[in-house]
Every structure is written in structure tokens, then in C-alpha cells.
Amino acid sequence: MVELSAYAHFGIEAVNLVLLMIAIGICTGNRSREFYLIFGLLIIPLTFLSLTDFLLAGIAITGIFGLLRFAKWRLNKGLMINDILGFLIALSIYLVVTIFASSVTIILLRPTFNTLITNGAVIVLLNSLISTLLFAGLLFFVKKKFLSLTIAEDEQRIYILQIAVFIGLAYAFGEIMRLQHVLGIYIFIMIGFLVAQTILSVYFTYMMVKKNHERIELQHLQQQIEIMNAYTEEVDRNYQEMRQFRHDYRNLLLALKLDPSSSVANQKYLDQILSYSEGMARKSVMRFSDLSNLEMMPLKSLIITKLSQAEQSGLKVRFECLDQITLINLAEVKLIRVVGILLDNAIEAAVNSQDKLLRILFIRNKNNLEISIENSFNGTIPALSIIHQVGFSSKGKGRGLGLTNVDEMIKNETNTELIQYVAEQLFVASLLIKDV
Amino acid sequence: MALPVFICDDETRFLTYYQQIIKNAIMINEYDLELILATTDPQDILRYLDKNKITDSLFFLDIDLENKENGIDLARQIRDQNEFAQIVFLTSHPELALETLKRQIAPLNYLIKDDKSEKIQIEHILEQQNATMTINRRSNCRYLTFTLGFRKMKIDISGIYFIETSVVPHKLVLYGEGMMFEFYGRINDFERDYPELLRVHKSFLINPNQIINIDFRKRVINFPDEYSCTFPIIKTKLLKSMM
Numbered sequence: 001m002v003e004l005s006a007y008a009h010f011g012i013e014a015v016n017l018v019l020l021m022i023a024i025g026i027c028t029g030n031r032s033r034e035f036y037l038i039f040g041l042l043i044i045p046l047t048f049l050s051l052t053d054f055l056l057a058g059i060a061i062t063g064i065f066g067l068l069r070f071a072k073w074r075l076n077k078g079l080m081i082n083d084i085l086g087f088l089i090a091l092s093i094y095l096v097v098t099i100f101a102s103s104v105t106i107i108l109l110r111p112t113f114n115t116l117i118t119n120g121a122v123i124v125l126l127n128s129l130i131s132t133l134l135f136a137g138l139l140f141f142v143k144k145k146f147l148s149l150t151i152a153e154d155e156q157r158i159y160i161l162q163i164a165v166f167i168g169l170a171y172a173f174g175e176i177m178r179l180q181h182v183l184g185i186y187i188f189i190m191i192g193f194l195v196a197q198t199i200l201s202v203y204f205t206y207m208m209v210k211k212n213h214e215r216i217e218l219q220h221l222q223q224q225i226e227i228m229n230a231y232t233e234e235v236d237r238n239y240q241e242m243r244q245f246r247h248d249y250r251n252l253l254l255a256l257k258l259d260p261s262s263s264v265a266n267q268k269y270l271d272q273i274l275s276y277s278e279g280m281a282r283k284s285v286m287r288f289s290d291l292s293n294l295e296m297m298p299l300k301s302l303i304i305t306k307l308s309q310a311e312q313s314g315l316k317v318r319f320e321c322l323d324q325i326t327l328i329n330l331a332e333v334k335l336i337r338v339v340g341i342l343l344d345n346a347i348e349a350a351v352n353s354q355d356k357l358l359r360i361l362f363i364r365n366k367n368n369l370e371i372s373i374e375n376s377f378n379g380t381i382p383a384l385s386i387i388h389q390v391g392f393s394s395k396g397k398g399r400g401l402g403l404t405n406v407d408e409m410i411k412n413e414t415n416t417e418l419i420q421y422v423a424e425q426l427f428v429a430s431l432l433i434k435d436v
Numbered sequence: 437m438a439l440p441v442f443i444c445d446d447e448t449r450f451l452t453y454y455q456q457i458i459k460n461a462i463m464i465n466e467y468d469l470e471l472i473l474a475t476t477d478p479q480d481i482l483r484y485l486d487k488n489k490i491t492d493s494l495f496f497l498d499i500d501l502e503n504k505e506n507g508i509d510l511a512r513q514i515r516d517q518n519e520f521a522q523i524v525f526l527t528s529h530p531e532l533a534l535e536t537l538k539r540q541i542a543p544l545n546y547l548i549k550d551d552k553s554e555k556i557q558i559e560h561i562l563e564q565q566n567a568t569m570t571i572n573r574r575s576n577c578r579y580l581t582f583t584l585g586f587r588k589m590k591i592d593i594s595g596i597y598f599i600e601t602s603v604v605p606h607k608l609v610l611y612g613e614g615m616m617f618e619f620y621g622r623i624n625d626f627e628r629d630y631p632e633l634l635r636v637h638k639s640f641l642i643n644p645n646q647i648i649n650i651d652f653r654k655r656v657i658n659f660p661d662e663y664s665c666t667f668p669i670i671k672t673k674l675l676k677s678m679m
């Protein structure tokens with residue numbers, strides 16, 4: 001057991017707590033001055049507490065953090081989850097660094113055991129230096145890798161649980177080992193084991209969540225296909241009915257014509273009606289003549305489905321495709337999913353708007369194809385950074401994976417880009433696909 | 437250098453009619469414009485453009501040409517070669533105005549033929565073009581330009597609220613009156629090129645003329661349409677001195 005003077009102990013622990021405060025600030029993205037001020041003032045009493053009872057100090061720190069941020073949490077639940085996750089990450093870093101820094105210092109300086117070391121300054125300095133370096137290193141790593149990811153709220157809860165378990169076990173083992181006077185290498189092994197186990201379980205959770213997302217996407221795609229099939233059947237049925245109607249109508253008109261009692265003038269009118277009805281019936285149910293220019297079958301069915309859906313929802317729809325489109329430089333599956341999501345979003349927004357406008361444009365430019373989906377909207381569109389977040393949905397919880405999925409799908413495609421903007425009171429989502 | 441003007445319409449009576457309106461307007465008002473070519477054949481115009489490099493120019497094109505493709509094709513070719521050309525479409529069927537064309541060719545206007553107000557509209561366009569010629573020579577900075585996808589956009593700075601860095605790396609988002617655009621760009625470059633905009637934050641470049649109010653306690657600047665941005669303590673002095 002390395003015995004240090006009270007001042008040395010105090011110094012080491014105080015430095016660690018200051019580093020913890022900074023870590024909490026960085027991990028939670030906390031900007032409020034009051035937090036730093038109050039926590040800073042409490043560092044001295046907390047250090048005393050930590051020297052006497054480590055566990056109690058941990059509880060106290062958690063309590064203080066909770067109290068300070070409570071007011072903000074009441075207003076914004078999402079912020080609370082985010083904060084707790086950040087806090088727990090900072091706390092785990094603190095625990096790991098405390099143990100490792102002291103172990104490393106002992107290894108480096110090899111102080112004599114069980115005699116009071118009067119010149120503790122060197123130890124304090126070295127320990128503080130190592131702590132700071134480790135803290136900085138780990139914080140940098142965490143910040144870069146994890147804090148830039150956007151994690152959905154329910155996923156955050158899972159991670160919080162896992163990290164909380166880790167911290168709980170770490171404190172528990174710490175207490176047990178202290179009471180049992182277990183020292184040295186055993187502490188090392190114990191903490192090492194806990195860290196490894198936590199990292200593994202967090203990693204597994206992450207993989208599972210990813211798989212889950214893919215499963216949901218596949219479900220959506222299957223739903224889309226089912227809708228398309230249903231619509232094709234309906235279109236077909238309509239067409240058959242139209243044919244039947246035209247047949248009967250024609251017969252009736254012909255019968256009228258052959259009636260010997262009808263005058264010449266009536267004959268003329270009957271001829272007119274006949275030719276008119278012929279012309280009408282000949283037009284296919286698909287009013288959008290430009291659709292014939294779109295020669296990619298799966299995409300065509302999707303567009304037909306969505307156009308009909310839109311019209312049935314009471315939207316004013318416009319479809320333009322001036323040039324023939326046969327090939328598109330994007331994998332079919334991705335193309336259909338992306339266009340499907342963008343159309344769903346557009347239809348939904350337009351239905352809630354006053355103008356109820358929806359436009360779908362296929363524009364062939366010199367070396368790219370532009371698929372532009374425009375819709376009128378109600379009120380103000382939230383900033384793009386917000387609508388792209390995972391979990392954002394104006395339609396309630398459990399939805400809102402749409403745009404994030406679009407981002408995921410095209411971020412690896414170097415020849416595809418999604419641009420979004422608002423102009424002339426329409427929200428435009430434009431998919432730009434470069435030609436080969 | 438006078439701004440060149442071109443007319444193309446396959447019906448001679450319309451051609452001469454427009455020719456007269458334009459010539460008279462230019463002469464009477466002494467506009468800095470010149471009618472270069474008035475023809476029924478689109479190829480004439482293309483041949484002229486092949487031989488002469490021009491940038492700023494004004495075209496009146498009939499898109500109801502016999503073979504409908506010709507009118508649109510001509511417009512496309514002009515636009516391809518020349519992004520500064522101003523194109524005015526003349527048509528008897530305004531209901532066929534295609535959004536795609538508006539996007540690709542960005543015409544200045546659609547004029548309806550056989551309409552009583554044709555003459556006035558044409559004169560108005562000529563007057564506008566004449567005015568822009570003088571203004572463009574004076575100052576460059578009234579417009580902010582950027583590339584959106586494959587198109588260059590020009591936005592009137594006075595309508596911009598602010599520009600912020602996007603969560604998507606290397607992109608910026610511009611918010612303004614009835615508009616919002618996300619495009620590739622570096623905020624430092626825009627700060628340097630447009631001194632009218634104020635850099636109040638690592639991520640925000642604002643147009644001071646559009647500020648509604650500033651909350652100095654919460655350090656938030658409020659803009660129309662419920663948009664807002666924050667700023668750090670360091671900028672408080674700068675903002676206060678501006679108020």
C-alpha cells in the first residue's frame with residue numbers, strides 16, 4: 001500500500017475531479033455557466049468525500065449533476081437522455097483513468113511500500129500528468145467516434161443501461177476489494193475485465209440495431225410492392241370496365257341511329273356523339289401522357305401508384321418527363337426505395353397544405369438525370385439539419401426513419417446526390433444522378 | 437457595348453410585328469440594346485452564335501414552331517452555350533408551360549401571343565434589360581451566387597436571413613424570404629466574398645438587415661419565420677455596437 005501525505009492524496013483526487021467536470025462538459029455538450037460554477041465550487045468538498053468514501057462520492061456527483069440539470073430536463077426529455085448518456089460516459093472514463101493512472105504511476109516511480117512518503121509532490125505531478133493525458137486521449141477518441149453519430153432515443157436508452165451496469169459493477173467491485181484489502185494486480189484484472197465486457201456488449205447492441213433498421217426497410221419495400229400490385233390490378237379492372245362501357249354505349253348509339261324515325265339532324269348529332277365517345281374511350285386510364293417516356297418498368301409502376309395515391313388524396317398532380325428515360329445510373333432497388341420515400345414525404349406534406357400541389361419532374365440534363373419532387377407545404381419547414389435526424393417525425397414517435405435512410409443509402413454512391421431547397425413556396429427534393 | 441437582341445418566330449407576320457416594336461422602343465428610349473437578328477429559321481441564330489462569342493444577350497423565341505422540338509431545342513442550345521443569356525418564350529398555349537423547361541432553361545418570361553398586352557410586356561422587358569446593364573456595371577455584390585447540384589443560383593442578398601453550416605459535412609444551408617437552400621461551400625469563403633454579411637458564430641453568417649431582435653441574455657438572434665441563431669459572448673460587443 002502506498003502511503004502518501006494527506007496533501008498528496010488530496011491533490012491527486014482534486015485533479016481527477018476537475019478532469020471529470022471537464023469530461024462531463026464535453027460529453028454532454030453542456031454550455032451553461034452555472035453548471036461549471038457550482039460544480040467547481042463543490043470540487044473541494046467532493047474531494048474530501050471521495051477520499052473517505054469513494055462510492056458515496058460517486059453517488060453525490062451523480063446527484064449533483066441531476067439536480068443541476070433537472071430544470072432543463074423537465075422541458076426536454078430528449079435532452080435528458082442525451083445528457084445522462086454523456087454523463088455516464090464521462091463517469092466511466094473517470095473511473096478507468098483513476099485506476100490506470102495510479103497504477104501506471106506506481107509502476108513508473110516504484111515508491112517504497114508501507115512507509116510514509118514525505119515528498120509526494122513528484123507522485124502527484126506525475127499522476128496528474130498521466131491522468132490528464134489519458135483523459136484527453138479517451139475524450140478525443142470518444143468525441144470523434146461516438147458523439148458525432150446520431151443515435152435514436154430508444155437506442156440511447158439501451159446504451160445508458162449498459163454503461164450504468166458497467167459503472168455499478170465497477171463501484172461494487174471497488175468497494176468489495178477495498179473491504180477485502182485486495183490490491184495490486186487483482187484490481188487491474190477486475191477493471192480490465194469489466195471494460196472489455198462493456199465494450200463487447202455495446203458493440204453487439206450496435207450491430208443488432210443496425211440489423212433491425214435493415215429489416216424494417218425490407219418490410220417497407222415489400223409493402224410498396226404489394227401496393228403496386230394492388231394498383232395494377234385496379235387499373236386493369238378499370239380498363240376492362242371502360243371497354244365494357246364503351247361497347248354497350250356504342251351499341252345503344254348505333255341502335256338509335258338505325259331507328260328509321262330519326263331525322264337527318266339527329267343523325268348528324270348521333271355521328272358526332274359516336275366519334276366523340278370513340279375518341280374518349282381510346283385514351284388510356286393513365287392521363288399522364290409523359291409516362292410513356294419513362295421506360296424503366298419498376299420505376300414506372302412506383303410512379304403510377306404514387307400518382308394515383310396523390311390524386312385520390314385530393315392533390316393537384318403534375319408529371320413531366322420530356323425525354324425518354326431507359327437507363328438510370330443507380331441500383332434499381334435503391335432508386336425505388338429513395339424515390340418512394342421522397343414521394344411519401346412529399347404527398348404527406350402536400351395533403352396538409354393549402355395549395356395541395358405535387359409535382360414530379362424527370363429532367364434529362366447534359367450529363368445527369370434529375371428527379372425532382374416538389375410539394376406545397378403548411379407553415380414553416382424546420383431546418384434541414386433537424387428533419388434529417390434519426391427519429392425526427394412530425395407524425396409521431398416510431399416513425400421518421402425516412403430521410404435518414406435516404407442519406408444512408410446514397411452516401412456511398414458517388415454519382416448520386418440529394419439536394420433540398422425551398423423556393424416559390426414549394427419544398428423541392430431533387431435526386432441528381434450522374435450518367436456513366 | 438450594346439446588349440444584343442434576337443427574335444425567332446416562324447410566322448412572318450409575328451416576326452415583323454415584334455421587330456417593329458423592339459426597334460421602335462430601342463430608338464425612342466435610346467436603350468443600350470441592339471437588334472441583331474430577326475429570323476424564321478432557328479439555324480440562323482445558331483450559326484450566328486457559332487461565329488460570335490456573346491455573353492449577355494436577350495432572345496425572344498417562339499416555342500410553337502412548326503416542329504415543336506425546334507423551339508425548345510434552340511432554347512436549350514442557347515442555354516447550354518451561354519448561361520447569361522436571357523430568354524423570353526413566346527407561345528399561344530401558356531397552359532403548356534412546362535416546369536422542366538423553367539428549370540433547365542430558366543426563361544425570363546413566358547409571353548402569350550395574340551394578347552393585347554404583348555407590346556407593353558415586350559417594352560417592359562427591354563426597359564428592365566437596359567436598367568440591369570447599367571446596374572451590373574456598378575456593383576457585383578447585390579447577388580450571392582452558389583452552385584446547387586448542377587445549376588448556378590443567384591440570390592438577392594437583401595432577402596437572405598443567414599447562412600449556417602449544415603450537419604452534412606462540407607455543406608452550408610442558406611435561409612431567406614420564402615427560401616432555403618443546402619449546397620456545398622465553405623463559410624469562410626462566403627464571409628470573405630460578401631462583406632455585407634456578419635460572422636457572428638463559427639457556424640453562422642448573418643444578414644444584419646433581416647434581424648428582428650436580439651436576446652442578449654440567451655444570446656439568440658431572431659429572424660423572420662421563426663428562424664434563429666445563437667452567438668458566443670465574444671460577439672456581444674460587435675452586435676451591440678451594430679444595433
